[in-house]
Amino acid sequence: xxxxxxxxxxxxxxxxxxxSMAEWSGDITFQSRYFINxxxxxxxxxxxxxxxxxxxxxxxxxxxxxxxxxxxxPFVRLxxxxxxxxxxxxxxxxxxxxxxxxxxxLGVSKVYWGVTESQHLVDIINQTDNVENIDGEDKLGQPxxxxxxxxxxxxxxxxxxxxxxxxxxxxxxxxPRTFPVVDTNQSGYESSxxxxxxxxxxxxxxxxxxxxxxxxxxxxxxREPLFxxxxxxxxxxxxxxxxxxxxxxxxxxxxxxxxxxxxxAIMRDWQNIDTNTAQxxxxxxxAMTGGFEYTFVGIYESASDLGLVMEYLYDDRGIDxxxxxxxxxxxxxRLAVNDADSSEALLGIIYDLDNxxxxxxxxxxxxxxxxxxxxxxxxxxxxxxRLSRLKSIEEDDFIQIDIAYYF
Numbered sequence: 001x002x003x004x005x006x007x008x009x010x011x012x013x014x015x016x017x018x019x020s021m022a023e024w025s026g027d028i029t030f031q032s033r034y035f036i037n038x039x040x041x042x043x044x045x046x047x048x049x050x051x052x053x054x055x056x057x058x059x060x061x062x063x064x065x066x067x068x069x070x071x072x073x074p075f076v077r078l079x080x081x082x083x084x085x086x087x088x089x090x091x092x093x094x095x096x097x098x099x100x101x102x103x104x105x106l107g108v109s110k111v112y113w114g115v116t117e118s119q120h121l122v123d124i125i126n127q128t129d130n131v132e133n134i135d136g137e138d139k140l141g142q143p144x145x146x147x148x149x150x151x152x153x154x155x156x157x158x159x160x161x162x163x164x165x166x167x168x169x170x171x172x173x174x175x176p177r178t179f180p181v182v183d184t185n186q187s188g189y190e191s192s193x194x195x196x197x198x199x200x201x202x203x204x205x206x207x208x209x210x211x212x213x214x215x216x217x218x219x220x221x222x223r224e225p226l227f228x229x230x231x232x233x234x235x236x237x238x239x240x241x242x243x244x245x246x247x248x249x250x251x252x253x254x255x256x257x258x259x260x261x262x263x264x265a266i267m268r269d270w271q272n273i274d275t276n277t278a279q280x281x282x283x284x285x286x287a288m289t290g291g292f293e294y295t296f297v298g299i300y301e302s303a304s305d306l307g308l309v310m311e312y313l314y315d316d317r318g319i320d321x322x323x324x325x326x327x328x329x330x331x332x333x334r335l336a337v338n339d340a341d342s343s344e345a346l347l348g349i350i351y352d353l354d355n356x357x358x359x360x361x362x363x364x365x366x367x368x369x370x371x372x373x374x375x376x377x378x379x380x381x382x383x384x385x386r387l388s389r390l391k392s393i394e395e396d397d398f399i400q401i402d403i404a405y406y407f
Contacts, residue, residue, distance in 0.1 A: 026057030029404040035175055037395040045081075045173050052079040056091065067098040071109075073141075077132070084171035085131040091141045103148040108141040111159075113203065113216060115253040115262045116289040118311045118330035118350060119323070122249035122264050124218045125201060127165040134176060134379075134393070135361075140165045154206035161199035164221045167240065176396035178227075183237040186230050189221065190243040190271060197221050197244075212253045219246045224322060226273055226280075243280070245270035258297065262311070263290040275320055287315040287323065293334070307334035309348065319354075324389055327353045341367045357390065358382040375402040 031052045039046040054077035062069045073092040079085035094107030114120040125142055132138035145160040166187055170177035191197040199220020206213055225240035247268040254261040265288035272283040291311030299306045309332035313325035332348035345364035351357070360380040367373045377400040384394035 022059065022061040024057065024059055025407065026055060027404045027406045028055045029053065029402050031400065031402045033175075033398050033400040035395075036397045036399070039175065040179065040392060040395045046175055047081055047173065050080055050082065050175065052077055052085065054078075058092075069096050070094070071096070079174075082131070082171050082174035084169060085174055087131065087168065089129065089140055091139075093141070094144075101149065105144070105146040105148075108143050109146065110139055110141060111144075111146070111157075112139075113214060113249075113251060114264055115212070115251050116264050116291065116311055117262070117293070117309055117332065118291075118313055118328075118348070119289055119325060120264070121266045121287055121289055122214070122216055122251045124216070124223060124247060124249070125159065125161070127167055127223050129168050131168040131170055131174070140168070154204050157201075157203045157205075159199075159201035159203075161201065161220060162196075164195040164197060164199070164242070166195070166242070167223070167225055169240075176393035176398070178238060179392040180236045180238050182227070183230060183232050183239055186232070186237070186239040187225075188228070188239060188241040190241075191221060195221075210255045214249075214251045216249045216251075217247070218249075220244065222270055226271070226322065228273070241280075243271035258295045260293040260295070262292065264288065265290075272317075272320070272322065283317075285315065285317045285321075287321075289313045291330070295334075303338045305336045305338060307336070308332075309334060309346075313350070319387070322389075324359075325350065325352075329353060343367075352385075355385040355388070356383050357385055357388060359390075371406050373404045373406065375404070376400070377402075 031054065033050045035048050054075070056073065056075045059072040060069065071092050071094055073090070074088065075091050076088040077086060090108050092109050094105050094109045096103065096105045111125040112123055113125070114123045120136060125144070126139035127142065128136050129138040129140050142161060142165060143163040145162070147158045149156045166184060169182035169184060172181050189195070197220060199218070201216065201218045203214060203216040221242050222245040225242050227238040228241050230237045230239035245268055247266055249264070249266040251264045265286070267284070267286055269282070269284045271280045273279070274281045289311055291309070293307050293309045295305050295307045297305050309330070311330040313328040313330065315321040315323055315326040318326050328350050330348060330350045332346060335345045337343040343366045345362065348361045350359040360382065362376070362378040364376045365373065378398070380397040381390060381394045384390050
């Protein structure tokens with residue numbers, strides 16, 4: 001009887017200990033995305049309203065230790081029409097240990113680099129989850145070995161990336177998407193190791209008073225694919241091609257009272273498609289984004305702050321650039337109400353100085369209760385040039401509403 005009592009005690013203490021060192025959190029989100037215009041290619045089975053449900057859950061455990069932990073973050077979305085958008089991903093699943101002078105992270109994780117608002121040139125570690133949103137903010141989990149060393153002269157991160165994740169793309173029924181559709185089953189690689197190629201990255205970061213400065217280097221498979229013409233069942237498709245690349249980058253942010261100055265720049269060596277011969281050729285290019293955000297604190301003697309955002313986007317390849325932006329200005333307004341409901345909004349317009357294209361974006365969010373949050377997103381495409389890389393989505397203006405329940 002005593003033995004049974006002791007066993008029950010041990011079991012109870014184990015369960016209590018496990019509960020105390022483990023934390024669960026997450027959300028369930030209902031999304032409705034409504035497209036205002038008729039699809040560009042009306043012969044395809046595309047729709048005006050797309051409903052989906054997603055969930056992202058995080059499990060964290062400190063393993064009953066002061067210097068060890070495990071994090072697990074799975075994600076899943078079910079979409080009404082687009083089979084490619086119905087997908088799951090392990091955003092993070094890693095073990096982390098803090099040693100006396102350094103930290104080690106093993107597993108699948110997400111890393112963010114960069115400071116600018118309109119685009120994230122230097123953010124190169126994780127692959128873009130393109131079916132989630134075309135803004136490039138959502139990322140797939142990346143297998144990695146990461147070692148971090150913190151010194152007086154800065155923080156140094158070393159990365160070994162042993163597996164490559166391909167970018168996700170919408171299916172035939174998805175919107176917004178390219179025309180022709182991207183066939184991920186025919187992906188190609190410059191490296192014979194394909195997705196097994198081992199990539200490397202290095203980053204140095206330091207605070208210097210009001211200045212935050214980062215220098216980074218990446219060598220491996222490009223997260224940005226090129227697109228070659230292909231064929232599937234006698235239908236023309238685009239096939240992704242992932243070249244090898246080397247990229248050096250810098251990002252900096254300077255805070256001076258109400259001013260926030262931001263800058264990102266990259267130099268990249270890789271392959272690109274020659275527009276005259278349609279052949280792959282070696283290419284080197286420079287791109288940058290820089291600007292400022294000025295905040296008017298307490299507008300009209302209220303608790304609200306209004307920020308003015310201005311950025312310039314440049315790519316020295318001009319019309320041959322694979323990016324959307326080569327000579328563009330971004331202007332925006334950021335409103336932070338600073339209320340109990342965390343109400344905020346960001347309105348932005350990107351204007352192409354060469355052909356007068358305009359991309360319009362509005363993002364707003366508000367908490368309705370302790371567990372319930374609403375998000376509004378509006379995106380519009382105006383005056384798209386006939387040779388623009390945005391041509392296939394010029395009729396895909398949409399309004400998106402997300403209602404998220406957090407637990």
